[in-house]
Amino acid sequence: MTNESTQPTLAQFSAGKLPEAWRGSLSRQIGADETLLAWLELDLDPQLRFAAGLVAVTNRRLLAASDANTWQEWPLSADLALLRRDHAGVGSLEFKNATALICRWRYTLGRDVSAKQVADHFERQVDGLRSGKPVIAPEETLCPVCKTPQTPGQEECPTCAKNVDAPPSTWTLFRLWRFARPYQWQLLSGFLLMLASTAATLVPPYLTMPLMDEVLVPYQNGKPIDEGTVLLLLGGLFGAAMLAWSLGWAKTYILALVSERIGADLRTITYDHLLRLSLEYFGGKRTGDLMSRIGSESDRICVFLSLHLLDFATDVLMIGMTAVILFSINPWLALVTLLPLPFIAWMIHVVRDKLRYGFEQIDRVWSEVTSVLADTIPGIRVVKAFAQERREATRFREANAHNLAVNDRVNKVWSLFSPTVTLMTEIGLLVVWAFGIWQVSRNDITVGVLMAFLAYIGRFYGRLDSMSRIVSVTQKAAAGAKRIFDILDHVSSVPEPTKPVDLPEVKGGITVTDVGFRYGNRGVLRGVDLDIAPGEMIGLVGHSGSGKSTLVNLICRFYDVTEGSIKVDGIDIRSVPVADYRRHIGLVLQEPFLFFGTIAENIAYGKPGATRAEIVAAARAAHAHEFILRLPHGYDSLVGERGQALSGGERQRISIARALLIDPRILILDEATSAVDTETELEIQSALDNLIRGRTTIAIAHRLSTLRKADRLVVMDRGQVVETGQHDDLIERQGAYYRLYTAQTKQLDAIEGRVSEENGDE
């Protein structure tokens, strides 16, 4: 896309992407020796109403249109500027000259990438005009979002192609087949057993026919009972019952076994997947809700598979077989018998929709109830401190009342459903009696045939009744499956690379290039550039909310950058498998989390195979060894929830030992010492000094005094790096760092004054 290209380049550059609506109109605007460089399709008008529009930049002009016929144009000149900003989900391009705003275009943030392209190209052209040098196109095509080099003609950047908005299919339950596939042979044998056992249960009613016509009716007409026939028939009845019993037992056992395994697989796979999701996902979910999805929903699906679906399949088989038998005996009577069936099926269908919706709602309300618990119980100290027990109780009662209300609404439909099916059954029987008696009176059928029919449909309608129950359980299971697949379908926003690159021995050099990050519609980081040499210690300082922790989270790849790239030893961290990369990172957080288990297990968390000697060495280096020895069982003392109570400083030293043990090349200290008092801080500090030695370290600290050892300080303000340098230089410069430093020393003096006063009171 250099200016030398002779052909109008509209086609080659954009044919695939420029929307049809603008293509013709725009190409008419562009002269023969003019090159279209970039464009932005607007979706908002200046009054922020949804409307189409286009802004395009060529090597000569800036073009804008609100519809295909009204174009505005501005020749490029050196005093023009095009600024891109965003606020609350709306981006704007401000076009101005040295003295005034010329025009402002608005778009929603989905178009931010093209807006950036327009602004970048515009700037490059105007820069060229200012300097008089020809505009040099960038050597390689970079993805505008992540700056990864792209092959020419590539439609979308593989690193960025993760905004999948295709909804999952609604046939959620059938997707469970993925979990059933490993058990297909067991399932097949179970199905064959089911077929056989169902057939066996259909024998007894059939035998009522000869029993009636050849034994009982002739006896009433004066013939003696033939004992041999009776014994044969009764033997047949008994045999069929025994056969149905044993086959039924085998099928239920096999299928229950399989469904239990499917349920277990579902649970573990979902949990596996959940753990792989990025922090972004967990940030937006409530613990109670996730717990209920993995726990009770998977259990519900399991029960559905092992009980309800099994019964339903048996019922369908039975109805099918019965229908065949009935038709083979007498087609007319069979027709009348089966007449209510479509009607009931239709009714089931109507109610299904209402119930499914209702059951989904019940599920949501239920997780609302558990969420109230999950919110309140961990925060019980706050609740009690502010004496808000009654408020929380009310909140729970309200959630419960909501639950009740939704259940009541569903039950209104549901309670009508079963009795209606029973009524249908009775009416159906009545019809069969009436039609049967009429046929017997005309000698079309024998009494035995009528008796067999009644025996069959007695079961038959009975099954319909129980089948109607499948509606609700299927809907419940489908709703549960949907909620589980919601997790499974969620693509991690920190995706594993499609073609992973091996991470060789890490030296620990970090290059942050033009990084931008947006959390929701808030731009947290903008244009951050940072080069960290292997082994260097960087202190990140700035007000809270200035983007320090976000930058560190991006370097850990807890989130992926929205713009720009982060490279470690020259390798983009997005091209390395996530787990491989994190192995090289040690993280010490403000609030160290200890899992339930022994101290040794907690220290060895990042390296489960560590030897006892390694654990002790790490604890020694972290200055944790001695206090651990003072605990009743030493390294085998239990900590974490319900475990031994440790102080903040002690927990912190355990987490430092944890980081030391994995011997990471890159170390991140996120406010590692800010949760403890000054004395403990000193202890931790010397532990940290051991940790930092020889590693690339990024330390965030609120107290600037803790960063004295840093090779370089990076000062951040509102998402940008504003200053870098050493403490003394920065103080001399009297800039942002100086202000922070003086503010803090003043504050410290004030605090110390207050502390000494308090001490004086005692």
Added chain:
Amino acid sequence: MSNLNLQRNGFGQLVLTDDAGQAHEGVVPVRAFAVTAPDDGIALVSVDGRELYWIERLADLPDGPRQLVAEELANREFMPEIHRVRHVSSFATPSRWEVETDRGETSFVLKAEDDIRRLTHHTLLIADSHGVHYLIRDRQALDKGSKRLLDRFL
């Protein structure tokens, strides 16, 4: 603070001159209660995020500044209010919604059900995949079809 001295410069920015006579360029009005009480409590905030002036009630301002503030708010605020949900591509998320708003028709992608947040009992805030917030002021007041579609996500 006494009188509000507010002007607009050639770049379209608001300029606030404070009592000390210092001019602050690029002043931005921010609503303190954007949803529940939009016209009460508006702060004028400087470029570096400090509050310069507090407007108790927009209506109490003299005409000139009030118009400037209102204009600037209209310019910056973007929270389309959904009047009707025409179609949703699926009841499972992510799902594409086609809606009618007070700012015209549009469609957006709802990434997860959790992006629909309950502000008060009947007021909902929906965040789309790009962080635009859509408001449903009173979900009971929506038409029946929209309510049905919406209820599936609540």
